[in-house]
Amino acid sequence: MSRVRRTLAATASLAVASMTLTACFAEPSAHNAIRDFLVGWQSGDYELAASRADGDPAVVRKALEATKLDLDAASYRFHIKSVVREGEATTATFSAEVDLGENNPLWEYESTLPLRLVDGAWKVRWSPSVLHPQLKDGQRFAVKPDPEPRQNVLDRNGGALQRSGRLYVVGVRPADLGDNTASFVKQLAEVTGFAEDRLLSRVRSAPPGDFVQLATFGTDRYQRVKAKLDAITPKVTVDLQEQPVEPASPREIVGRVGALTPETEVKLGGPQRAGDSVGINGLQKEYQDHLTGSTESQVITIDLKTGNEVAVLKKWDGRTNGPVHTTIDSRLQKAADDALLAAESGTIVAVDAANSQIRAVGSRGMGQVKDALGGKYPAGTAFSIVAADALLKAGVKPSQRLRCPTSRTVGGAPFVQASQQTGGVSATFQENFAKGCVTALASLARRVTPDKLQSSAKAFGIGVKWKLPLKSFSGSMPALDSDADEAKAIAGQNVQVSPLTMALVAGAVKSGTWRPPTLVTSPAAPDPGTGQVAETPPAPVPVDPKVRSALTKMMQAGVAGNPAAQGGKGRVYGVTADLPDDMAWFVGWQGNVAVAVLVKNSDAAAVAGRFFGALENSR
Incomplete structure (x- = not known):
């Protein structure tokens, strides 16, 4: 919860606390003094609290105000435990809850308010021990943080998926400021944009000799403000730190890391302190708290004269x-990146067919998360892999003859075969599947019922809710209310998928089982409230063995004379599909690596061939 929200919550509870205190006592007693002192302290009405103490009001006000700053406290809350009167003296025992912010637990302790009668009025016997039993004259509170360094995002073999980058951490040792603390903080606030009161409380709450991190800058921003920082007096200290902040490929999946800014501090409201690194996107953002942990903190007392810890x-x-342990294979990732170098625009997703772990997400001119994992693209005739599952189960044989005319109408919907036309010559279902003949495939609409087609789509993960920490899209198919709808679905014209969806489809045919994708193996789930996480991942779905055998042969035919088959030494299986706007698919596998390639103004099969070839050459 953010500091702002905590403060509001504390304010809202004040009326309840006041009512509770009022209900506990009856006049004549120390009731009013106890109530006014604690309510004034809790609400920041130090004038009211001081009026109920027997000490110099100015001294009491200053002590209460300083305590809040020394603890960098967001709020206080008090509860009366007991009140005991013995003659002219009364002792109230109370519990205190101090919200130290920064996602620390509440600091809870018990203390006492000794009271005595002064000129007929009850007054709190003032001493520092009223604030805490162990606080003595000549001492103050301080908060001592000990942050842990940021951890890495790792590939499947434990290699770091980011490189060290420079962060410039600006801070100060409070003892060096002397009487210039307020002036220093004001100047730093103007340069950094952090709230002046927040910076002041950070400085005030720290042990005098400790280095206090107050702001962090990346290299570019630091160079822009360096002259202004150098002009601040007393001089700021700049600590140059090497932190794992530069993402390696796949960069968008891993995510960028930046310096904490005033804007991100407000948005995060978590354990981050000025000086920390913050995940901007990708896994770095989704697992921010896991990668950074939470800061070890201590509440201590400090000797005012020596500055030593007491x-x-x-x-x-x-x-x-x-x-964060991912399933990315750096060798496959490099192969994916290299395969796309000659493409104008495209993406490639590679998964392990045996377990659906994502091994690589390459991109060029497209987004790795937005397009490769979460893109919504027409499936085109690449969807014939899924449609064939339903058609084969319905009795359509790979050897059945089908015409592939230039155009055909099914249920009133027109279909046009723009390339690889066979005219009036009949070819087999397998041959039309391999060529991606839209008109031939559409003609099979009445050979299968809508529910069977939708059942096959679901079995191959289309529209299934799966578990991934980053935004992804499993696909969608509309209701099939007519022959035209079915024909469009078989031809993939009304079905939307992502490259990840189609890589999983290929993996299912290869392995014999569809499985939901995995990107991160540890920790089990991203930080609470982030990511696209289903409560229970979908169960694996086996592919009918007879259907799988037929589909394997059909997908072997799909790469005959195809540049995809020229990459590497292993046999390649797959299909290609042309889409509107000069886009194209290749969906298939080699060995145990299943891929989906989506490109624009490029040859998808050639990209797949380069990927498979790069894999072979890198062994």
């Missing part, structure tokens, strides 16, 4: 951070 009042170990 005692530890409370310690939080923080949440342990750790790396």
